[in-house]
Amino acid sequence: MLCLIFSMCWSGCAGNPAPDPTGPRASEQSSRILLTEDSARREAALTAWASLMRAQGIQNAPAPELQPVTLTVNSIPSMPESPLYLPKVGEGVPMTEEETRESLRRFITQAGPLLCTDRERLSLVQRIDGADGLKEARYEQRPFRYPVRGGFGELSISFTPDRRVAQIHSTCIPDVENIRRSFAGLGPRLTPEKAAEAVVGRTASYTDAGGNRQTYTVAADDKINVRELAIYPIARAGVAAALEIHLVWEIFVERVPGLVIYLDAVAGEIIGADLRGRSDG
Numbered sequence: 001m002l003c004l005i006f007s008m009c010w011s012g013c014a015g016n017p018a019p020d021p022t023g024p025r026a027s028e029q030s031s032r033i034l035l036t037e038d039s040a041r042r043e044a045a046l047t048a049w050a051s052l053m054r055a056q057g058i059q060n061a062p063a064p065e066l067q068p069v070t071l072t073v074n075s076i077p078s079m080p081e082s083p084l085y086l087p088k089v090g091e092g093v094p095m096t097e098e099e100t101r102e103s104l105r106r107f108i109t110q111a112g113p114l115l116c117t118d119r120e121r122l123s124l125v126q127r128i129d130g131a132d133g134l135k136e137a138r139y140e141q142r143p144f145r146y147p148v149r150g151g152f153g154e155l156s157i158s159f160t161p162d163r164r165v166a167q168i169h170s171t172c173i174p175d176v177e178n179i180r181r182s183f184a185g186l187g188p189r190l191t192p193e194k195a196a197e198a199v200v201g202r203t204a205s206y207t208d209a210g211g212n213r214q215t216y217t218v219a220a221d222d223k224i225n226v227r228e229l230a231i232y233p234i235a236r237a238g239v240a241a242a243l244e245i246h247l248v249w250e251i252f253v254e255r256v257p258g259l260v261i262y263l264d265a266v267a268g269e270i271i272g273a274d275l276r277g278r279s280d281g
Contacts, residue, residue: 032264033182035233037241041071041113041174048114049073055110058082064114064168068235069243070152072170073114084165094161097127104137104157107165116155116172118143134166135159143176144183149230149250149262150272173233179245183231186247188265192226195249195263199224204261204273216256216273223254232262234271246271 045066053061062077076084087106089099101124108115108122116122118141126138141153152173158166173179190198203217218224227250236242248262248271258275 032244032246033179034236035069035173035175035179035243035245037069037071042066044113044117045071045073048112052084052111052114056084058084067171068241070171070174071113072116072155072172072174073168074170076165076168086159086163086165088163095163100135101127101137103163107157108139108155111168113174115168115170116141117174118172118176121176122155122172133161135161141172143173144180144231146229146231146247148173148233149248149260149276150232150234150274152233173245183247186266188229188247188249190249190263190265190268192249195226195251195265195268196224198268199251199253199261199263199270202270204259204270206259206273206275209275216253216259218253218261219255225252225254226250227252229265230262232272248272 046063049061049064053059058079059082061079061082064076065074066072067074086100086103087110089095089103089106092099094100095103104124108119112119116139121143122139122141124137125140126136128136128138130136136156136158139155141148141155143153147153152171155168155170155172157168160166188195199218200220200222201218203215205213205215208214230248230250231245232248233243233245236244246262247265249265251261251263253259253261256275260274260276261270262272263269264271
C-alpha cells in the first residue's frame with residue numbers, strides 16, 4: 001500500500017495531477033513519489049527572473065533556460081551588453097571572501113524560486129577561484145533527513161571578480177515540505193544486509209570519468225559496503241516532465257573505485273549508479 005498512500009498524499013498536499021494510470025500500483029511496494037511539472041512553478045520562476053532584470057535595469061532580457069519539472073534555472077542567456085551582477089557589499093574591488101559570501105546570499109534571496117525555493121536549507125560547500133579569474137560558488141540543498149543524490153539538490157553560480165554573473169545552474173528540488181510529509185514515517189523494507197545480497201548478480205550502468213557508458217555486474221565475492229540511505233530523483237520513463245523520488249540505499253562496490261549503486265530501499269530495484277564515491281573518499 002505504500003505507493004498508493006504516497007501518491008494520494010502527494011496529490012492532496014501539493015495539488016498536482018494524479019499519477020499516470022500506467023504508473024506504480026500499490027502492490028509494487030515502491031517508495032517513489034511522483035513530482036510533476038507545474039505551471040504555477042514555471043510562472044513563479046519567470047516572474048522572479050523578470051523582477052531580477054528590472055531591479056538591475058536590464059530591458060528586454062531573453063528568458064533563461066529552465067530545468068524540466070523542477071523549473072529552476074538550467075542556464076542564463078548571454079547578455080554581454082547588459083550583464084547581470086551580484087549585489088555590491090563593501091567598498092573594495094574585488095570584494096573580500098566574507099563580502100562575496102554575503103553578496104551571494106543576497107543574490108540567492110533576490111532570485112527566489114529561480115534558484116531555489118528552499119533557500120534556508122542551502123549550504124555553501126565549495127568556493128573556487130579559477131586560473132582564468134572566474135570564480136564559482138557551489139551549494140547543496142539539504143531539505144530531507146537523508147542526503148539528495150543523482151545530481152539534484154545542487155546550485156552553482158559562476159561570476160567574475162567585478163561581480164558579473166557568468167552562469168547559474170540549479171537542480172534544487174521544489175515543494176520539499178510536501179515531499180517530506182509524504183516520506184514521513186517511511187523506513188527501508190530492506191536491511192543493509194539484505195540490500196547487499198540484492199545487488200549480487202545484478203548489472204548496473206554508469207558513466208565513467210571519460211563520459212563513456214559502462215556496465216558492471218556485481219559478483220558474489222565483491223566487497224560491498226552499504227553506506228547510508230539517500231533520496232534519489234530520476235526522470236520517469238514514458239512520462240513527460242515528471243520525476244520519481246525514491247528512498248534508496250547507497251551501495252559502494254570496492255572493485256570499481258568510486259562506484260555507487262542506488263537500490264530502492266523498499267522495492268529492491270537498482271534505479272541508478274555513478275562514480276560519485278570517487279570524490280567522496
